[in-house]
Amino acid sequence: MNTHQEYGFFLSYNNMEDIFRLPVNPETLEIKEVGEGKSYTIIDLGEINAISYPKLTEITLESIFPAQRYPFVLVPETGKNRLLKPFEYVEMIKKWMTSRRPIRFVFSGLETRESAQTSDLPVSMAMSIESFNWKLSAGTSGDIEYSLSLKKYVFYQAAPVKVVKGAAKTQQQRAGDRKAPAVYKLKAGDNLWRIAQKVLGDGSRWKEIQKLNDIPDSELRKLPVGKTIKLP
Template structure:
């Protein structure tokens, strides 16, 4: 019988863990968004709108010890409060996480081969937890996630009466606070790779107090600060 697992990740897999104990049930809520109206001399009509975003609720435990039913190894199993701390940190970030319900293969593997059953960005709508009765140290929790749809403002340009819009694929990866220079790196290449715009190298230069004469003599291994918020 194929083994299934649930993975939660954040910041393009920079933070990732597998739920150590699968929930007994996985409640998935999908509903329409239709509305009814009463029309004089006609009666009730129903308009069909786009469906509401999917919600997933799961209840399980974060175990304090490696029981026979725990799905992760001793080295991967964290303490119950570590799991709670990570989820609370994700909630405070106000950024979406990623929910993956998959077969044996981890989301980090290159070729899962049809193992992924559900993979979506999600917001944490509710997270409640409590210590289990007795002295086990386990934490019981309930977690509700809601499908997250990336959106962005689109800049438009009118050219000879024609409206043109250019969209970019949204990215849920956060900009790191620092970057460690590697061989061959320049501030321009770092700005292009991390910020998506090489011309922003001057912002990095000013932020780190690097003079023009030092631009061609950047030491490998030097840790530089990166601008936050774009």
């Protein structure tokens, strides 16, 4: 059986209101995950290391926004993820930065076989744009070279305070980038990963939907259109 491995990088904003695939895959994906431990020297004991919480994940991408359709350009000519003009990508990223809201970064590895297609998403997280540097390539091609630095974003919000018998208590509330509905009506072409990604903001939660609705494995590839399912 022939197997073809294709990788894709996607950036989206405001729950996929804006979304595009990087037209040219970066040659490398730099992911930085480090701790913040500190060393101390104690008399009669020597140096000790205090382990702290890890810092937020940082990702760096470097590639080009092409002005023409080279053989290595990955996006289609038409459709929602069509190839944009180089400055359209630049303006979209600048607009996202100005909004001071997080974006979502997805790195996908799509393993395509002759008779079936499966997908694996090793990276999918909300991130802030820390820096965006770009320049026109040398010559007259019109390509734009860019470097994009992202940092993992943790959703948070202030918790209201309640005073109980003179003591202050806080009510913890889970923050997120969307308010998920309780049910979802299946449409043609739906699959559980796509529903979890679109509605819950995390495609890896598709198994929760399957378990909650007692959906057998044999039904996963062809869900009944029009059926209403519950969401976690």
